[in-house]
Amino acid sequence: MADRTSSVPTLTADILLKAYAVGMFPMAESADDPNLFWIEPEWRGIIPLDGFRISRRLARTVRKDGFEMRIDSDFHGVVDGCAAPAPGREKTWINATIRKLYGELFRRGHCHTVESWKDGQLVGGLYGVSIGGAFFGESMFSTVTDASKVALVHLVARLRAGGYRLLDTQFVTDHLAHFGTIEIPKRIYGQRLAAALTLQGDFGALPSSVTGAEALRWLPEQEPGEQA
16 A cells, blocks of 8 residues: 655646655656655565576567667657556556656656667656666556567666666566565655665666676576476
8 A cells, every 4th residue: 555645736847856865756647737745655666686586488579689778769659558457457557747847857867768669669668766776667568579678677787787786667567576675665665765775776787788698697606496
C-alpha cells in the first residue's frame, strides 16, 4: 500500500529531484488529468544490483544482438511508447505535466533512456531518473518480444559499470519479480537511498552503444536455473 498525499499544485524539476531524494515520486490519475499527487510506498520495489537474474534464454537473446541498443537518443519516443495503451494497461499515468517535467530532467542530464531499435524503428525501452548513485526506474515498453527485457539488462549492466548502488522499481510486478525484484519497507529503503545519494554514479561509464556480450559481462554471476 502506498501513502498518497494531496495533489501537487505547482511542481518544478528542482522540487521533483528533492522529492526523489527523500523517497517520493509523483503520479497522475490518467493522461487527461492535469493534476499530480505524491506517492511514498510503505513497501518499495528494488532490484538489487548484485542480485539481478536473467534466464539462459534471455541471455542468449541479449548475446545475439537482435536489437540495436541506444542511450538517450529518443527520449520523447520512449515516453510515447510507455504512455501508449498495451495489453493489461488501457490507461497511462503519463500526462502532459509529467512529460514536461521529465523532459526538463532529461535536458539537465538527470533522466536517461535505454532504447531497443530494430530496422530503424524504436521497438522498446525504458526511462528513469538518475541522482547520485541511485537510479529510479519510471516506465518501460515493448512492441517486439523481449525488447524491454533486453533494455533492462543493458540498464543493469550500465548501472553496475557506473558504480550505482540502488535501482528503484517503485513497486514489484510479476514481470519484474522474475529479474530478482524484492520489496523492502520504507525505513530500510530510506537508509539505502541515503547511502546511494552519497555516491556519484556515472551513467556514461559504458559507451553509448555496447554489445550484448559486453553487457552480460557486467551482470552478477547467475545461479543455475531458468528465470525471466
